[in-house]
Amino acid sequence: MHWIDPACLPETRGKVVLFLLNPHGDADGFVLQHPDGTQQQVHVPPHLGKQVARHVMPGDTVRVRGVKPRGADLIAAVSLTTRQGVEIVDEGPHSHGHDPKHEHGGGHDRDGKPMDVQGEVVMPLYGPKGELRGALLEDGTSLRMSPHAAAELVEYLTPGVHVQAWGRGVKNKAGCTVDVHDIAELVDEAAAHAHH
Structure with missing residues (x-):
């Protein structure tokens, strides 16, 4: 109980x-x-x-x-x-x-396929104790990472930021999640030109 x-x-x-x-x-x-x-x-x-x-x-x-x-x-x-x-x-x-x-399948951990996703962050995602664990993109894809990595990547996990992320992902009828190895901010070209 x-x-x-x-x-x-x-x-x-x-x-x-x-x-x-x-x-x-x-x-x-x-x-x-x-x-x-x-x-x-x-x-x-x-x-x-x-x-x-x-x-x-x-x-x-x-x-x-x-x-x-x-x-x-x-x-x-x-x-x-x-x-x-x-x-x-x-x-x-x-x-x-x-x-x-x-529960702890040794081989299960890496059951995702290599994926490369991009999109706009709509909300940060947290673990059950409130630790930052990733972000949700507007298309419904979740980016997941360890709390330790997320703490260093806060600026990428902020709503409104466009990111590209690479990692191993799982996709099924319920949704899509990527266990992120690398993440980069995508700077919108139109916005980049506006600064010149």
Whole structure:
């Protein structure tokens, strides 16, 4: 069982815009759109991600209860209620007979294909404790990196910046994530000419 009672946590209601994947291709969160149109990242633990992906589709309205880390616009979900009233609660990673090959598969780590993506950053992405872990591009691709790398690359992970990133990526029907090795800022040619 999770140590937090979800009933005591504030409830946030909104619409799932798109799923966020970890570098293994499993859902570990989604972008939630609030009724006022603002968007926020919701992080779900990987063992919950499979259930969420089974019961929730982009466009669905959901209710999330979770905790917000300091300094990051993120909800770390402890429970989620779907539009149909299915409640998905974090009972801890090992309550549903886990499948060990997925947890720490030695070879799984590098299962992505080399990818080269570019686009405009629309929101930074955080880990569950509020550590910066990457950014979401406008086409729905997530860029992921270690918190240590992200801390040094903050200026690339800022909304409005156009970037090109290289790394190993996974793409499936839920979305696309690139585990970033290198990132560069793309300076718009029109903007560059305007400065001359």
